[in-house]
Amino acid sequence: MAPQRRKATLSSLGEFGFLASVLGAVGRGRGVRVGPGQDCAVVKSATRSWLLTIDSLVEGVHFRRQWLTPYQLGGKSFAINASDIAAMGGVPRYALVNLAVPAEYPVRSLQRLQSGIVRAAHDYGAAVVGGNLTGSAQLSVTIALVGECPERQVTRAGARPGDHLFVTGTLGDAALAVARLQQRRPVPPAVLHRFSTPAARVQAGQTLVQRGWVSAMIDVSDGLLQDLGHLCEQSDVAAWIAAGKVPRSRVFRRLRAEDRLALAGGEDYELLCAVPPRFAARLRQMRRVGGCPITEIGQIVTGRGVRVVDSSGRLVRIEAGGYDHFASRSQAAPVD
Amino acid sequence: MAPQRRKATLSSLGEFGFLASVLGAVGRGRGVRVGPGQDCAVVKSATRSWLLTIDSLVEGVHFRRQWLTPYQLGGKSFAINASDIAAMGGVPRYALVNLAVPAEYPVRSLQRLQSGIVRAAHDYGAAVVGGNLTGSAQLSVTIALVGECPERQVTRAGARPGDHLFVTGTLGDAALAVARLQQRRPVPPAVLHRFSTPAARVQAGQTLVQRGWVSAMIDVSDGLLQDLGHLCEQSDVAAWIAAGKVPRSRVFRRLRAEDRLALAGGEDYELLCAVPPRFAARLRQMRRVGGCPITEIGQIVTGRGVRVVDSSGRLVRIEAGGYDHFASRSQAAPVD
Numbered sequence: 001m002a003p004q005r006r007k008a009t010l011s012s013l014g015e016f017g018f019l020a021s022v023l024g025a026v027g028r029g030r031g032v033r034v035g036p037g038q039d040c041a042v043v044k045s046a047t048r049s050w051l052l053t054i055d056s057l058v059e060g061v062h063f064r065r066q067w068l069t070p071y072q073l074g075g076k077s078f079a080i081n082a083s084d085i086a087a088m089g090g091v092p093r094y095a096l097v098n099l100a101v102p103a104e105y106p107v108r109s110l111q112r113l114q115s116g117i118v119r120a121a122h123d124y125g126a127a128v129v130g131g132n133l134t135g136s137a138q139l140s141v142t143i144a145l146v147g148e149c150p151e152r153q154v155t156r157a158g159a160r161p162g163d164h165l166f167v168t169g170t171l172g173d174a175a176l177a178v179a180r181l182q183q184r185r186p187v188p189p190a191v192l193h194r195f196s197t198p199a200a201r202v203q204a205g206q207t208l209v210q211r212g213w214v215s216a217m218i219d220v221s222d223g224l225l226q227d228l229g230h231l232c233e234q235s236d237v238a239a240w241i242a243a244g245k246v247p248r249s250r251v252f253r254r255l256r257a258e259d260r261l262a263l264a265g266g267e268d269y270e271l272l273c274a275v276p277p278r279f280a281a282r283l284r285q286m287r288r289v290g291g292c293p294i295t296e297i298g299q300i301v302t303g304r305g306v307r308v309v310d311s312s313g314r315l316v317r318i319e320a321g322g323y324d325h326f327a328s329r330s331q332a333a334p335v336d
Numbered sequence: 337m338a339p340q341r342r343k344a345t346l347s348s349l350g351e352f353g354f355l356a357s358v359l360g361a362v363g364r365g366r367g368v369r370v371g372p373g374q375d376c377a378v379v380k381s382a383t384r385s386w387l388l389t390i391d392s393l394v395e396g397v398h399f400r401r402q403w404l405t406p407y408q409l410g411g412k413s414f415a416i417n418a419s420d421i422a423a424m425g426g427v428p429r430y431a432l433v434n435l436a437v438p439a440e441y442p443v444r445s446l447q448r449l450q451s452g453i454v455r456a457a458h459d460y461g462a463a464v465v466g467g468n469l470t471g472s473a474q475l476s477v478t479i480a481l482v483g484e485c486p487e488r489q490v491t492r493a494g495a496r497p498g499d500h501l502f503v504t505g506t507l508g509d510a511a512l513a514v515a516r517l518q519q520r521r522p523v524p525p526a527v528l529h530r531f532s533t534p535a536a537r538v539q540a541g542q543t544l545v546q547r548g549w550v551s552a553m554i555d556v557s558d559g560l561l562q563d564l565g566h567l568c569e570q571s572d573v574a575a576w577i578a579a580g581k582v583p584r585s586r587v588f589r590r591l592r593a594e595d596r597l598a599l600a601g602g603e604d605y606e607l608l609c610a611v612p613p614r615f616a617a618r619l620r621q622m623r624r625v626g627g628c629p630i631t632e633i634g635q636i637v638t639g640r641g642v643r644v645v646d647s648s649g650r651l652v653r654i655e656a657g658g659y660d661h662f663a664s665r666s667q668a669a670p671v672d
Binding site for chain 2 (some may be wrong): 033034037038039040041042043044045048050051052053054056058060061062083086087088090094096097098130131132134135136137138140142144145146147149152153155156157216217219234246272335
């Protein structure tokens, strides 16, 4: 007899063995008529309108295995999709998961990865209703997420000159974590947490959209300047932001981390929104929305592009653009 | 000045440049309120129930670049998802596309890949409503598809002893194509076409489900024996099939291709269904359903497992199981 293998891997277990072993745990949820294990899931909606989004995390592009546990990778894969749903004021409901996994990947890791997804889905009130497992040289997790659509539709395209710009939470921690991981420097736990376990601002997004307080919204995934650039382009407006007002975490400030990381870092998964003047004062006063701090950082104006100004109104140049998988940092186009 | 590059690649164009250049072509379709370019798509349904599925094609696992043009790869990626919708009697409606692409992949190829997806979606009456583009060492296309759900729900789990087994179209051509491509032998165009441009049996699936003629159904993607095995397991029944009755194409028969390819080959994307006795005679007589030939191949019985018998009722052993990305052929468990 051959010596027993110490760890079960996918090639020893096979696709169907694995699917059978993990899919039992998922698929329970409100409105789920048929869960995983069929050709399709069947779901029933409370509303007729749906939000649909898809996003992917790829090893070597978005993460390294030593940076994220499989469980964290699963949770993060769900959260980045929930963040897109949040940016439209919706509620995550049904997830489809595609796992592309090297044959030598341990089954135990895969189970933890799956647990991370299922747990995150559960925490956001959603259910994993189907999935696909495929062999691949490179580990990647792709999730398609279906969300309930609010009555009001808010996209990136509604900002008007005079609107005020607000952002939830703090920016820059995730990029600071990546920078320090790359430099092999220690990363404070609170900062690492923002990279490994981002929180989608679902409640804040819902409140902002339902109350009609926002004219345009986007989630900050590619860096504030780049995502604000998308919002401006699609709204056919320009914007300025006050560098000093961009909210940073206490640890970020204590470490005197570079402005660039907060302004152009990426992976923040906060919400950036344009707020018409008649609601801005109220939001400024509230300071929190949907349980999350919200801060005014600038304004929408006529024209094109995004400018960053310091406290005396002078233009600040930010060197690096946001994250683009296909361009090296030096090739990235300046944002303003 | 550096010499001009002959071909635009993703690394020269960047993700946003590419997305902007291709996404204009998509997103138009019935019920599409907000198309690509936002955090989510917004779609509106005619029905409250939906079918959801996700599937992926990975280079080196499901295809090699020299076997499929980018346009064919796009079309096939859509069709394999449409086939899952067909197996539940549904209609494909909204697709989300995740492209994982090496930086050196030519933009022109990517545009053709995208065109293949958009065209296939259009041909099936669906729309591409959103997407994501990510860098990757390995080319892969993942599509999540939302379909309209029929009133009647048919899964893999409804087959009863006494039901007759029918299969649409012919089996084995796709596996024959792959076998010959791997052996570097010429592949007849009709056989290659079945591999490169599979057709999802959407109309047949709809008719079979709407008329109430099927008790269980599955699409044949991993090979007849393996997929029949899934259907039997989920229905808690056994089945036998007559090897000689499994429909093969004219070219397949002319080439005297191995039985194994038709019985266990995979990638056929035909529908396999269990038909209660009171409808079997009618279907046998009709010979076609939803524009597609349909053939009786066996029967559901009590017990466990799947047996293949020859014309005199003797057991036939089929060596290889269906396709499992993580097991080599020799490791694959015998099917019966």
